[in-house]
Amino acid sequence: MSSNSVFSLLNIRRNLVLTFSLAHPKNHYAKKETGGVSMVGGMLKKKKAGKAGPTMEKKILPVETDPQKLVNFVCGSNIYKEGQDVQIKPDEEYPEWLWTLRTGKPPTLDELNPNSLEYWRKVRQLGMKRNNRLA
Numbered sequence: 544m545s546s547n548s549v550f551s552l553l554n555i556r557r558n559l560v561l562t563f564s565l566a567h568p569k570n571h572y573a574k575k576e577t578g579g580v581s582m583v584g585g586m587l588k589k590k591k592a593g594k595a596g597p598t599m600e601k602k603i604l605p606v607e608t609d610p611q612k613l614v615n616f617v618c619g620s621n622i623y624k625e626g627q628d629v630q631i632k633p634d635e636e637y638p639e640w641l642w643t644l645r646t647g648k649p650p651t652l653d654e655l656n657p658n659s660l661e662y663w664r665k666v667r668q669l670g671m672k673r674n675n676r677l678a
């Protein structure tokens with residue numbers, strides 16, 4: 544009886560059996576690590592570079608330490624090679640609503656109006672968080 548007929552009798556695919564049998568092959572050529580060189584089957588081989596290629600060095604951006612410049616300019620706002628950062632204007636030149644913006648934590652569900660869209664978005668968000676925790 545051939546192996547194909549056995550596989551067909553057992554209703555097993557041949558490639559599935561082969562992958563199982565090859566899952567843990569015996570390796571007679573054990574690797575030994577030594578510094579930057581690996582030893583495979585008694586032969587020395589140099590390690591290859593990673594798949595991602597050469598690593599890039601991180602750029603260290605200079606930090607502004609001049610107190611006069613920190614007080615009078617928005618440091619880091621200039622995205623161009625030429626020019627200077629945006630200068631901070633007096634408070635009177637900015638719109639009134641700017642000073643009423645909420646900069647702290649977002650409002651809780653109790654602080655929101657149930658007739659607003661923001662309230663129902665918060666209810667939906669809290670419901671999804673609860674369901675994810677229960678799952």
